[in-house]
Each structure stands twice: as C-alpha cells, then as structure tokens.
Amino acid sequence: MAGWGNFRNCFGTVFYPETAQDVQKIVREPGACIAFGNGRSYGDSALGERIVYTRSLPPVFNFDAETGVLRCGAGVLFADILAKVIPLRWMLPVLPGTRYITVGGAIAANVHGKNQRTPNLLSHYLLDFQLVTETGDVQRCSRTQHPAVFWNTIGGMGRTGIITEARLQLVPLPSEWLEQRTELAADLAEVLTTLANNSTAEFAVAWLHPTRRTGRVFFAQFTTDASPTRPRTTRPLNIPFFAPNALLNRHTMRWYHHWYAWKNRPGVRRVPLEQYFFPLDGLLNWNRLYGRRGFVQYQACFPRAQALAGGAVLLDTLDKHGLMPFLVVLKQHHAPEPELVHGFVQDGFSLAIDLKPPRNWPQIIQDLDAVTAQFGGKIYAVKDASSSPGVIGLRHERLLGTKFASMQTGRYKR
Template sequence: MRLSGWGRYPVLETSVIAPRSVESLRSVVREGPDVIARGNGRAYGDSAIGRTTTVHTRHLNRMVSFDNQTGVLVAEAGVLLGDVIAAFLPRGWFPIVTPGTKFVTIGGAIAADVHGKNHHRVGSFRHCVEWVEVMGDDGEITRCSRASNSALFDHTLGGMGLTGIIVRAAVRLQPVETGWIKQKTIAAPSLQDAMNAFEAAQDATYSVAWIDCLSTGRNLGRSLVMLGEHAAVSDLPGRYARQPLVCPTKRKKSVPMDLPSFALNRHTVRAFNAGYYWMGVRNGDTKLVNWDTFFYPLDAILGWNRIYGRSGFAQFQCALPIHRSRAGLTELLQAISGKGMGSFLSVLKRFGPQDSPFSFPMEGYTLALDFPISDKTLILMDKLDRITLEHGGRFYLAKDSRMSANTLNRSDDRVTRFREARNVNGWRDRFRSAQSERLEI
C-alpha cells in the first residue's frame, strides 16, 4: 500500500503487516528480509516506513501493570500517550516528558527519544524510561536498561527503530494534584528578548515559544514565550477545585478537506502571525489552562496536516549549540523572512544538556518550522540546512523527510559510531526504513 508520515511527504509503496500478538510479530521479523516498526504514524517523514515491510504495532496496545507507589507503567509499544493520560490522570499521574502530540505511541516516543517543553529541566524521554524490551532479528526479546544490556538501551533511545522492534517498556509517570497548568505568557518583541526570557526562566518547569518567522528588522524573531507550572488544588477556583483532575472538554475541530495550495502564502501567514502575536500581547500574564490546551494545542484540530494541501509539508527542525544559538537563529530567521516563506507553526525551545549516542537534543536552542512542499520551499530548506551546519547544529530525524546523507554526516559525528553499531550487531541487515536508506545509516 501507499504510506506516508504525518507530513504526507514522501508517499511510498510498502507492505504493511499488523501482528496481533508477540508470536505473530516474531514470525514477521524472522521471515524478513527487512522491516521497520510503525506506531501511530506521527513521525513526519519516512522514518517509520519500510522499503519492503512496515510492521504496524497498533494491536500491541495493552497496559500490562502499574505501580501506584513508584508511578512505573509497563505497557506495550503500541499504547498511545493519550490513552496513558486518559487512564492515569484521573488517578493523579501524568507523563514526565511529552512531545507536542498525545497521539504518539510509547514505542515511537522511545524510538525518537522525544523531548518536551521541560527538556531544560529533565531531559528527553529516556529520563523516564526504566527498561525496554526489544525484539532482535532472530525473533528473541532482550530486556535492556541503564544497568543491563546498556549499549542496546542507549542506541534504542533515539535510534529511530533501527536496533530492533520495541515490544514493551517500563515508563515512569509523575504525580500531579490537578489537570491544570498555570501558564504565563511573555511577549518578546525580538529574538534577543525571547532568548533573555528563556534564560531568566531556567527554573520554570515548562517553557516554549511561538515565534513569528516573518518579522524583520528590530522585530526579527518576535515571540510569545509561554511558561508553565502544574497547578495545585489551592490554585483552582471552587468549581474546579472540587474535581481537580477533571478538566472540561472542548469539542474537537477538524479540517474536512485538503486546502488549496494558494491558501498558505506570505500574505496569509504574515497576517496570521501578526494577529497571533498581538492577541498574545493583549492576553498575556498568568492564567489557568487545562493540560490538553497547554501540551497539545494542535491535537484540538483533527487532520490539521491537511492545511498544507494535497502535496503535504515538511518540517525543518534543528538544534543549535548554546554558544552559537543567537547567531544561528538570527541567520535562519533572516533567510526565512527574506524569502517571505514563513511558517505559521514555528516553535522555539531551550534545551538543557544531554549525552546520548544518537538522540537529537543538545544544550542550546531548537527551532521547528513547517513548510508546504514546493520546489521553492525545498530549496529554502536546503539553505537552512547549510546555515545550521555552519553553526554546529544538527537535525531531528523524527521530523526529517528530505535531508541528504551528506548533510547528516556533516551535522553529527555520532552517525559513524551509530552506523558501526548497526553493522556489528546485525541490526542493519534486518531493521531498515526508507529514511535510513536515504541517509545511509
């Protein structure tokens, strides 16, 4: 069948198998010749599509056990993060690390070693993973952790499914008093103001910024920086304090069809960015928002990827080292605004330190931008790649759909070691994705 990631680009032919048991999965892996696991298809590009066979884990979706003392959940790889929240937030538990969508699976979160709005405080998803069970090319399952089979553990976290099929994992949740977040919005008139706000908020539990990538001059990189803290029961008004873990649900909206290609252009994006920024200026300060609104604003719009039209979109996401972040971000934003091809989904975050074999984050800043697919935007993204390389940055494979192998090799000296580990352990013979072949991993 024809399959794509969330960005709907590229679209590739693959054989899709959805085993309903571990035994069925074992048969698929043993028969080969090469496979890659796919969770809920929320990787943007081709990292969860096999050139030969794609193994969909949607039926491996059981929550096996939960320890109410430690907050450790044992779950199969196909369990959605949203299902975890639905089951355990009413009991006072919430994920420690979460990406910008709750529709990612546990297996996908581990494979991409996803990060959230609190990386500067706790790091990436690996921080809350106790152990992982991985099926190798012989169909046997190996449990790995920081203390046992640590090399497999380290390479699986961030390894994009290229070390084997993730079957089960033990993941720690955090206790919370309520389902509400105290959100403070800071209007930052420029990139430097936004970075100053991030640096001054290193003690904040959560921080993220929407950034206007079409603003220019002294307003280059103007942003709305949003800080968040889990609210206590005492922070809630009476009507919410009586049921602090229950938040009112909003009716989901949906995009019923692909928008025409001309709907997103420099004029509509510029108008949206200006309106959104000034709305943030007017509605700033601190307010209570529910967990869904704070962590997953885009999940409220079902099928939002259709906004970009039938051709789909690509996301550019880079991480820049702290000492080069200001210069690199400035140059990136100047390149984007100069071409007038801005993204209305533009996110800036501050990363803390991280040491891992192949995970994306590094201490510094990460910028994420979505662009509708066209010849012009692909040329622009190649230019953004070059700017990132000049400033010592690297790229997020969970969002990549068009980078070259040469660019990846130049961006990250860990690629050679990861490739060698794949060869030595035999992972490269059996576990391959369209992305891994394109990037020659």
C-alpha cells in the same frame, strides 16, 4: 502510507502483529522491515517496504499507583495512558506537542517536552523495554541488561529492532491546571534571553512571529491551590479531507500570525493541562490543511552560544529564498544524559520551523543544513524528510545491520 507532513509517502506492505511472536515471525522473514507507531513523525523514518504497524500489539496495561511504574505495550498511545493515569493523579514525565504518539515511537525518537527544571528527555524515565532484534529473538534491555542495545535503541529510529513493550516511571500530577505566564519578546535575541533567564518556571516554550520576528514566551507551572474542578473535555474538530494546496499561503498565514499574536497578549492566566501541552490536538488531522503536497518541519538544536546566530541565519536563509515559515517554535534544552548515542538535543535552544517546500527545495535544504552545521547544530531525526546525514542527530555507524531500514535509511545511502 505517509509521514505526518505528507511530504513523503510509500506503498509498502503493512503487517498487523497481534503478539510479540507475530513480530518475531515477520522479522525472521526475508527482507528489511521498519516499525510504524502512529505516524506522527513528519518525514520518512517510519516508511519502508515492509511496515510493522505496532498499534495492533496487545496494550498490556499495568500501572502501579503506589510507585508510578507503568508497564504497557509499545503501540499504546500517550493519549490512552493520560486518560487512565490523570484521574489517579499521575502523568507522563515528558509531554511532546501531541499526545497521539505511541510508546514505541516515543522511545525510538527519545521525545522531549517543555520541562525546564526536570529532565526533558523520555530516556531519563525509561526503565526497560522488550525488543525483537534482527535475529528475531526477544531481548529485555535496560541500563544493566544489554546496555549497548538499550542506549542504541533510544533515539535510534527503529533501526535496532521492534519494541513490543516498555516500562516507564511516571511522575505525580499536582493539578490538571497550569498557571501560564505570557511574556513579550522584541526579537529572537530577547526570546532566547527570556527563556534562559527564567530559572523558576517548570515549563517553557516560545513562539516567534515569522515575519516580524517578535516573540511570545509561554512559561507555566502547575497550580497549587486545591482546585476542585476538572477541566472540561472538549471534542476535537476533525479536518476530514485535504484542503486545496493554495489554502495556506503567505497572505492567509500573515492574518493567522497577527491573530495569534493578538490572542496571546502578555499576562497570567489559568489553562487546562491539555491546552498548554497539546495546543494542536484540538484539531484532528490538521496536517491536511497544508494540502496534498504536504509540508516539512525543520527542527535544529544549536549550542547555547551559537543559537542566536544560528537561528537568525536560518531565518535569513529562508528569507533569501523568498520562503515564509508558517510556524516558528523555540525551546530551551539542557545537556542530555552522557550515555545517549543518538539525538539532536544539546545544551542550548531548538527552533522548529514549518514550511511548504517549493520546487527548489533540494537547494534550500542544502543551504539550511549548511547553516545548521556551521553553527554546531543537529537536526531532529523524526522531523527529517530530506536533510543530509551529517546534520541528523542519529549515529548511523552505530546502527549496523540491514534488517531494520526505512525510506530515511535509503536516502542516506544514496
């Protein structure tokens, strides 16, 4: 088994529970275990010696089209939920960059989307969930029932137990089309001010040219005209095997970045929902393009006042090590709910940087973590493959117990 980055892998025993009772039995057996959703976390947070594959759990799909409340199994994919609720004019309130994640994995990470005017963390829309705890008991957790377990599980990376089902509040879907406005930004500072100064767009995300450091900011809102046509669904292409390690290198990527900047010229255009929210889902298994040695994503969120300096020094640190990022994506975040225990999101900006780790990666990651700490940043735990515990947005001291442990947990103990 491997994380999405294929940078970490393991030979664990995999269990395929078909009911919550099966999960209870697995948990009660000796030894630690960890839930595995759809493996879209980049690092080793879902890997371990005993892996509980949650997609085999029953889907229990129950949607109330009057209230927008969805009850479903933890192994159900966002893609399957969207396929069912979009025709009913509802959608998930928070959409990360891929729809191939499970509900359980989304809660364990407390995923964020591109929302600017509405709360951007899944926790805000989570009503309750059912959890198999370390004693093997089933607990329903919400803001009022076992609230401490509820808040510790959200963003807790599977370390409090295995979620078997959940209830989420969905939101009405105005249209399947978005009006996307692309703006140019001369540099990192302008990317951040462009994001911060726009208070009207519903959604926003930015891309930075990794070498030129010029940017594109993509704002979007749902179209309001009663557009009758549904976007055409296109079959995603599949990358069937790992590409040679050398395929993505600084030369091929330089061409790609120039092409991407040229393709995304400033202006307004209408795009299907899927294209705006899930641009990478058009290519299944795109992670194989990085080759067998894999890649990492370093995603840090800095407080507003420190984001420019923190982001610039992070990129300079990579330059200093002669490393060219393959992708740099930025988002603006607002202050999260105060009850949240874990998480990397704070009022500020996040940078996500895709990289092919070279041989001296341990030294580089130490330097990157030092910059993140210096500028008050935190790392997103699902992207972590090698960071030091101090900078991860996960409060280990609040996750007592040893029943649920991953390779990530093991790394922190060393």
